[in-house]
Amino acid sequence: MLPRTSRFLILLTVLSASSTALFCHVQQIKPAGPIRYHFGDDPDGKLGWANPNFDDSAWPIAENGQWPRPPFYSDGFVWIRFRVPVRSDTAEPLTLRIGSLEHVLIAYEVFINGARMGGFGRVPPRQFVESFPRDAIFDLPQGLARPGGIALVTLRAWYPPAARRLRGFDTAAFAFDQSRTLHAQDSAVRERALLRNLPPMMLNGFILLVGFAVLVVGYSGRSRDVRLCGAMLATLPWLTLFLQFVDARLLVLSVPVYTVLQAISQIPSMIVSVLLIWGINDFRDVLFKRLMLAAMTVFNVGMLIAFMAAEPSPVVIVAWLTFPIALNVFDIINVGANLWAAFTMPRNRPIALTMMLVPGASLISGFRTSFQGGPNLFDLAFFVFGICLSVVLAHRAWQEWRARDALQAEFEAAHELQQRLVSPAVQVPGFHIESVYKPARYVGGDFFYLRPDEEGGILVVVGDVSGKGLRAAMTVNSVIGALRTMPSLPPARILSALNRGLTGEMQGGFVTCCAARIAHDGQVTIANAGHLPPYLDGAEAPVPAGLPLGIDSGADHEESSFLLRPASSLTFLSDGVVEARNKSGELFGFERTLGLSNSGAQAIAQAAIDFGQEDDITVLSITRMLDLNPAPA
Numbered sequence: 001m002l003p004r005t006s007r008f009l010i011l012l013t014v015l016s017a018s019s020t021a022l023f024c025h026v027q028q029i030k031p032a033g034p035i036r037y038h039f040g041d042d043p044d045g046k047l048g049w050a051n052p053n054f055d056d057s058a059w060p061i062a063e064n065g066q067w068p069r070p071p072f073y074s075d076g077f078v079w080i081r082f083r084v085p086v087r088s089d090t091a092e093p094l095t096l097r098i099g100s101l102e103h104v105l106i107a108y109e110v111f112i113n114g115a116r117m118g119g120f121g122r123v124p125p126r127q128f129v130e131s132f133p134r135d136a137i138f139d140l141p142q143g144l145a146r147p148g149g150i151a152l153v154t155l156r157a158w159y160p161p162a163a164r165r166l167r168g169f170d171t172a173a174f175a176f177d178q179s180r181t182l183h184a185q186d187s188a189v190r191e192r193a194l195l196r197n198l199p200p201m202m203l204n205g206f207i208l209l210v211g212f213a214v215l216v217v218g219y220s221g222r223s224r225d226v227r228l229c230g231a232m233l234a235t236l237p238w239l240t241l242f243l244q245f246v247d248a249r250l251l252v253l254s255v256p257v258y259t260v261l262q263a264i265s266q267i268p269s270m271i272v273s274v275l276l277i278w279g280i281n282d283f284r285d286v287l288f289k290r291l292m293l294a295a296m297t298v299f300n301v302g303m304l305i306a307f308m309a310a311e312p313s314p315v316v317i318v319a320w321l322t323f324p325i326a327l328n329v330f331d332i333i334n335v336g337a338n339l340w341a342a343f344t345m346p347r348n349r350p351i352a353l354t355m356m357l358v359p360g361a362s363l364i365s366g367f368r369t370s371f372q373g374g375p376n377l378f379d380l381a382f383f384v385f386g387i388c389l390s391v392v393l394a395h396r397a398w399q400e401w402r403a404r405d406a407l408q409a410e411f412e413a414a415h416e417l418q419q420r421l422v423s424p425a426v427q428v429p430g431f432h433i434e435s436v437y438k439p440a441r442y443v444g445g446d447f448f449y450l451r452p453d454e455e456g457g458i459l460v461v462v463g464d465v466s467g468k469g470l471r472a473a474m475t476v477n478s479v480i481g482a483l484r485t486m487p488s489l490p491p492a493r494i495l496s497a498l499n500r501g502l503t504g505e506m507q508g509g510f511v512t513c514c515a516a517r518i519a520h521d522g523q524v525t526i527a528n529a530g531h532l533p534p535y536l537d538g539a540e541a542p543v544p545a546g547l548p549l550g551i552d553s554g555a556d557h558e559e560s561s562f563l564l565r566p567a568s569s570l571t572f573l574s575d576g577v578v579e580a581r582n583k584s585g586e587l588f589g590f591e592r593t594l595g596l597s598n599s600g601a602q603a604i605a606q607a608a609i610d611f612g613q614e615d616d617i618t619v620l621s622i623t624r625m626l627d628l629n630p631a632p633a
Contacts, residue, residue: 037079086146094178112144139179161309194249232273305319351389357388430520430625431624440615445468449484461494479498492559495549499555526560530549566624570621580612
C-alpha cells in the first residue's frame with residue numbers, strides 16, 4: 001500500500017489535471033468536408049498547396065480524420081488541408097487553437113485561407129522540433145476569417161526520422177474562438193502546469209538534500225555503503241527534476257538538446273545503481289555487472305542516435321531497435337539482482353526491495369520522456385522510490401552516526417591510554433634525550449620505551465607494529481605493558497621474550513623492534529628485529545637486521561656493540577620518516593633521512609611531516625653529554 005503522502009500527491013496531481021482540462025475546454029469543431037493529405041513539399045508555394053483555390057481532389061482522404069506519417073526514407077514532409085467552420089457565436093479578432101498532434105515529434109507551419117500564420121517549431125532547413133506536447137494558438141488578422149464562415153486550414157508538417165520510425169497515423173484537434181479567450185486560457189494552462197509540478201519538484205529537491213546529507217555522513221563515518229546510498233539519492237532526482245522543468249514549461253528545448261540533457265541527467269543514477277547493488281551486497285560475480293553497464297551504454301548511445309538524427313539511415317533503424325532492448329536488459333538484471341539480494345541479504349532487504357521499484361515500473365510502463373506527455377507509472381515509481389530510500393537511508397545513517405560516536409569514544413580511550421604509555425622521553429643524567437611521536441591517525445602503531453637502569457645507563461626499545469589504527473594501537477599497548485613488567489635483560493633476550501609472546505597473536509602481521517642498552521660510559525649493546533637501524537653521528541650504525549617479531553617463535557636475534565662517545569648522538573626512527581610522500585608521489589627517502597639524521601628528533605620529524613606524512617612517525621635521539629656524572633655506587 002502506498003504511503004499516505006504519496007497518495008495525497010497523486011490525488012493532487014489528478015485533480016489539478018482535471019481542473020485544467022475543464023477550465024481550458026474549447027468547443028472542438030468538425031471539419032466541413034474530408035481531410036486531405038499529400039506527401040512531399042511545396043517550399044516556395046509555386047504548386048499552390050496552401051492556396052484556397054488549389055484543387056486537392058486528387059489528394060488522398062484521411063480516414064477517420066487521421067493521416068499517415070511519411071515513409072522513413074523520405075523528406076519527412078506531409079501537407080494536410082481541411083476546411084473548418086468558424087463559430088457564428090464568436091466575434092473578431094479570432095484565434096485558431098491547434099491541439100497537440102497525436103505524434104508530437106513534429107514541426108509544422110499553419111496557413112489560413114492561404115496566408116501563413118506561424119508555426120510550431122521550425123521546419124527544415126533550420127528545423128526545431130519541440131520536445132514537449134502542447135497546444136499552439138495562432139492569431140488571425142482582421143477579416144481573414146469571419147464568424148459563421150468556412151476557413152481553409154493547411155498544415156505543412158515535417159517529421160524527423162525519429163517520428164517516422166513506425167508507420168502510424170496522426171490527427172489534430174482545432175477550434176476558432178476570440179483571441180482574448182484563447183490567450184487567457186493558454187496562460188491559465190501554463191500557470192497550472194507550473195503549479196502541478198511544484199509539489200513533486202519540491203519533493204525531489206528534498207530527496208536531493210537528503211542524498212547530500214547522507215553522503216556527508218558516509219564520508220565522515222568512512223562508510224562505503226552509506227556513501228553509495230547517499231550517491232543514489234543525490235543522483236536519483238536529476239531525471240525527474242529535468243522532466244518536471246520541461247513539463248512546467250520552464251525549459252523549451254528541441255528534441256536533440258532535450259535528448260542530450262536527458263542522457264546527462266539519467267546516466268549518473270544508472271551508474272550509481274549498478275555500483276550500489278554490487279557494493280552493499282558484496283556481489284563477487286562481475287559478468288552481470290558488466291552486462292548492466294554495457295546495456296546502459298547501448299541504451300543511452302542508441303537513444304541519442306535515434307532522436308538526434310536529422311536524416312534517415314540504417315544506423316537510425318538499428319538504434320531504434322536496440323535501445324529499448326538494452327533498457328529492458330538493464331532493468332531485468334536490476335530487478336533480478338535486487339531480488340537475489342532481498343532473499344540472501346536480510347540486512348539489505350529494505351534497500352533491495354526499494355531499488356526494484358524504478359526498473360520494475362520501466363518494464364511495465366516503458367521509459368518516461370517528456371514528449372510522451374503526462375505522468376505515468378514510471379514517475380510514480382520514482383517518487384515512491386525516493387521517499388522509501390530516503391527513510392531507509394536516514395535510519396541507516398543514524399545507526400552509522402551512533403556507531404561512529406561509539407567508535408570515536410573507543411578511539412579517544414585508546415588515544416588517552418597510548419599517550420600515557422608512549423609519553424615524551426624523560427631526561428636521564430648524563431644524556432640529552434629528545435623524542436617525537438606523531439601517529440598518522442588518532443592512534444598509531446609506533447612505540448618507544450626508555451628505562452634508566454641502576455648503573456646510570458638507559459634501556460631503549462623502539463618499534464613499529466604493521467598496520468595502522470586501533471588494532472595496531474592495541475598491540476602497542478601489549479608490548480609496552482610487557483616491557484614494563486620485564487626484568488633487566490640483555491637486548492637480545494628482550495626481543496626473544498617479546499617474540500614468543502607475539503607469535504600466533506598477530507593475525508598475519510608482525511612487529512619490527514630495536515632494543516639497546518646504553519651504559520653510563522657510552523658502551524652500546526644493541527639487537528634488532530627487522531627495524532631501521534639507528535643513525536650514529538649522521539651515519540648508519542652497524543646493526544644486524546634480524547627477523548621481525550611475531551613470525552617465528554624460535555627466531556634468534558644477534559647482539560652487536562659500539563661506543564657512543566661524548567657529544568655523539570644516536571637517533572632511532574620509524575619507517576614513517578623514510579616513507580613520507582609529497583603530492584607528486586616522491587618519497588622522502590633514505591638520502592634525505594641520512595642528511596638530517598644528526599639534526600635532532602624535532603627537526604627530522606617536522607621535515608618528514610612537512611614533506612607529506614602517510615604513516616606513523618617516531619624519532620628518538622639520545623646525545624651523550626660531555627660532563628658525565630659518575631656512575632652511582
